[in-house]
Amino acid sequence: MKKFSVIVSGIALLASSMSAFAAGDKAKIAGRLQDAGTVISQIMSAPDKGIPGEILAGASCVVVIPSFKKGAFIVGAQYGQGAATCRTPRGWSAPVLVQLEGGSFGFQAGGQATDLVLIAMNDQGLQAMLKNKFKIGADAAASAGPVGRNAQAGTDWKLNAEFLTYSRSKGLFAGIDLDGTVLSQNQDDTRTLYGDNVPFETILKGQHPTPPEGEPFVRTVAKYFVRAKESH
Structure with a gap:
């Protein structure tokens, strides 16, 4: 009986440890989702340095990868984690957790943190997003996105690009070439x-409810990526 009691106690302790570990992981994920929403808010609050209204209105999906640090990457590889949401008939979807890896992003040397934003602009981009893994530039065409809320978005992306890509480093927000990188579900x-x-x-x-941890990120995307009928 004593041996059985020890075994039961051990199992209970293991289960408790696993639960605490899972809770810690969920807290980290919640923090990452919060950071992703902060990136969008900060980009859009910069005077005339945000994403053009035409792009905000037409976006099908938004991906945010906050705070890449090049100095932390394995030599010859780069990697980051973030979140994505897509527009649905009922509003923006719950977030999926994604990872972006491979390729050379042209980051500045050293440990400079860089935020990345990818925006799917049409049905082809949406269909690429619905796969759990695709390569930018091969499975889906991408272009460096235009900057400035009052800027004309131009026509190249309308004709050729499923995705528009951006980076933000040291406060500078600009389009970036992400060809060769792979976006996949974490x-x-x-x-x-x-x-x-x-x-x-x-x-x-949009077939799964948004968990509490993801609500701030989804609300922030919904706030800025509106259809902006008044701008058309």
Whole structure:
């Protein structure tokens, strides 16, 4: 009986440790989602340095990868984590947790933190997003996005680009070439946030409720990425 009691106690301790570990992971994910929303807010609050209204109005999906630090990357590789949401008939979807890896982003040398924003602009970009993994420039065309809320977005992206890509470093916000990078679902973090490995497509199509940890990010995207009918 004593041996059985020890075993039960051990199992209970292990379960408690696993629960605490999961809670810690969820807190980190919540922080990342908060950071992603902050990136959007700060970009859009800069005088005439935000994303043009035509792009805000037409965006199908938004991906934010906050605070890359080049100095922390393995030699020859770069990696970052963030969140994505897509426009649905019922508003913006719950966030999916994503990772972006590979390629050379042309970051400044050293440990400079860089934020990345990717915007899907048409149905082809949306369809690429609904896959759980795709390569920018190969599976989906991308162009460096124009900057300035009152700027004309131009026509090149309308004809050729599924995605518009941006970076922000030391307060400078500009388009960037992300060809060769791979965007994919972070399945481990998805499982932690949602309690199950919910498919990428299910979340981005708005078929899963937004968890509390993701609500601030989704609200921030919805605030800025409006259809802006008055601008057309």
